[in-house]
Every structure is written in C-alpha cells, then in structure tokens.
Amino acid sequence: MIAVVDINDVALRLWCENECLHSPGYAFYDGDQYHFGTSAMATRRRTPKSVNTRYWSQLNTQPLSSALGPARHAGDLVHSHLTQLHTLAGQPTELVMCTPGSMTRDQHSLLLGIAEHLPFDVRGLIHRTALLAGASALTRGCHIELQLHQTLVTAFELQDNGIQALDSQALAGHGLLAIQDRLASTIAELFVVQTRFDPLRSADTEQTLYDALPSLLTDLTVQSEAHITINDYSVRVTGDDLAAMGQAFAAQLDPLLRSDWPALLDDSLLPLPGFELPRAVYTISGDAMASVISERVVSYLQTPDELTLRRHVAPVAHSYASGPVVEPTSGPRSDDGDRGGDLATPIGTSRPTHLLQGMHARPLHHGVALSGDTRLHLDGHGVTLTGTIDADLRINNSAAQLGQTLVSGDTVTDGAGLRAQLIIVEN
Secondary structure (H helix, E strand, O other): OEEEEEOOOOOOEEEEOOEEEEOOOOEEEOOOOEEEOHHHHOOOOOOHHHEEOOOOOOOOOOEEEEEEOOEEEHHHHHHHHHHHHHHHOOOOOEEEEEEOOOOOHHHHHHHHHHHOOOOOEEEEEEEHHHHHHHOOOOOEEEEEEEOOOEEEEEEEEEEOOEEEEEEEEEEEOOOHHHHHHHHHHHHHHHHHHHHOOOHHHOHHHHHHHHHHHHHHHHHOOOOOEEEEEEOOEEEEEEHHHHHHHHHHHHHHHHHHOOOOOOEEEEHHHOOOOOOOOOOOEEEEOOOHHHHHHHHHHHHHOOOHHHOOOEOEEOOOOOOOOEOOOOOOOOOOEOOOOOEOOOOOOOOOOOOOOEEEEOOEEEEOOOOEEOOOOOEEEEEOOEEEEEOOOOOOOEEOOEEOOOOOEEOOOOEEEOOOOOEEEEEOOOO
C-alpha cells in the first residue's frame, strides 16, 4: 500500500487509498502529550507558548528556541507528526514524499534519516513544484506556494519533454500566519468602530476570530459582504474592507516572478480579497498530487539506494489547473518561441471563470457556494454542480442536476432570489 504525503506546512496532506488526511504544521503540547494539525491550530491564540509552527520550515537538530515538552529539536516534532499521520492513515508500508523548494539538502537528509526510524519505506522523493507544474499543462511559469511563515516562488519550464523545477525565492514574513494577523487586525478595527467591542482583548475571542477567517473569506467569494458574530457582537465585513491587504501582498510578490511568465497558484491563496497579479494566472489544488502520482506511480518509485530528489517529471495526460486557455506542453518550438502540439487537454474557451451576481464577479477557482449545500466546483475538466441540489435551483430555467456541467452564459437562479450568470473574465 503506497501513500503520498505533501509536505506543505499550511496544509500537510497524506493520501492513502481513497482517504485524505489534512494535518497542518502546528504542534501543541498540553503538558502530557503532543497534538498536531487542526486541533493544535485551534488553540494557538489561547496558548501561544505551547504551540510551535516552525518545526517543518526550520527542520534541523538545533535545540528549540522555546522548549515544547520533551522534544529536543524540530526533528523530534517532525518525527512525532509523521508517526501520528502514519497511524491515522492505517500504517501504509510505503510512502512517496513531495517536498517544497525551500527544503535544503541537509533538511532532506534529516527527513530521510527520520523516516528510517519509522515503520514505512520512502519509495519516492519529488519536488512538489515539478509535480504540480507537470499537472498544469503549462510549458513554463512561476509556482506560488503559500507556507505558514513565507511565500515561496519557484520557476519551472519544459525541458527534455518534462517539467523541470528551477530556482526558488522566498517572500519572508509573508506567509499564512502573517496574512491571518493582518486580516484579524483589520476585522478587529471594524468591530471597534461598529460595536465598540475589541475581540483581540481576550485570548478566547481572538481565537474565535481567527477560527472564523476561512469561512469568512469563502463567503466573500460569493457575496459582497459577510458577518462575524463573537460574544453576541456582530460586524459586517466587505471584500473592499480587506482588499488593500491583498493588493499590497500581490504588489510585493509580483517582482519575484519572471517577466511575462504565467503564475501557477496553490489554491490556498485564492479567497484573499484584492489579490490579483498583472499576468496570466492559473490555479491548482494540492489535492491534484494524489491523482497525478496514481497515474504515474511506477515511474516515480525509487529504491532506497537511488533515492534522490526528483526535480524533473513528465507531464500528465490532462490539465488539473484552472485558468485561461492553457499553453501546450510539447511539440516543436517556432521561431517566435511558441510551441506546437498538446500533451494535455486545454481548457476550452466556453469554460467560465467567474459567477456574475449583480455588479460583482466571483471567481470560481476556489468553488462557489450556491443554495444550501450546493456548490459550483471547478477543476481541470470543467464546472460542475456538487453537494445536495435544492429543488428550486435552476440552470437556464430548467431543474438543476447533480454533476451537471455548466458553460459560460448559463444562468443560475433559485427561489431565494439568487440571480447569477457564468462568465469568462479574460486577463
């Protein structure tokens, strides 16, 4: 049984058979035992001195700057985290590991040394940018990877009929945690202005505010405003209230990207209001990794003696990315630098990119909630209806069907007053 682990500390994932475990890189010591992932994340604002969020990014054997239980160093915490994931996944016997471009040679060596003391064999070590880029159908680009404490930009391009991960640059101090801090500060100011209540004055209400951020950002992708309620105080938040932070982040990030090269974004950045880059932008979910590896698992496997970081991978049969019409991935290069041929299925021009509601166009790349539990889901194959379909939801005045594929120009209505149209927004 071969499992796949994606070592991105924002959303550390392990796939085994048909199950996916999510366990972001937070470690909490309660005085008796360690807790990892979402349970540790849920107490970070309440017990900041008992939570470590740097053990993956600072993987080494140096003594921890702040003691956290019996762990001597970050390597001990990584060992414990992998042990827990392995147990929860049903103890797979073999793992393929996908690692970020920020992980150094020494860190890879330490990671493999840790794995030698765990009850599984590492059968592959792959650069996660090469793997995701190979699944995007792009011939070149800059992969933007959000981590807890920084944002990493890794260039890639087609070389020798495969995608090669190139150099990486980090935007230090601009990771998920910093983004959350800025969002929380802005929303806390809205609370003070609108209700005279400051949620940052108490650790419990501060944690509640941070816990509410993901759903708030998702709501703002489908509606012009959303509400957060804490201790019976409710505040109205609009996308415009938060857009300045996203715009500033994009302005700092864009200079790290190569001129005229498209951007390939991890989908963890998608709900951020105001985040737009002045170039072609494609998005891809980290969940694509399991599908990609399952297609080519035999070609990725290595023996323990030949185990090295694979920075070059062959493109897969079709694109898992969302965005504008995809560049071809192979074929002869013409004199002006374009390539002919196509190893991947291009995204067609009839495929919508946004849902237009009134004067607001909501991007589809992170999924859009409709009536009840119904969602518009966009992946490498198109836009479909998922979840539970309400009886009054209609597409082009006909009853909506689960799994139905939608194209640009389709209208979406329901009995609660939803009136929207699927459109294409061009870069």
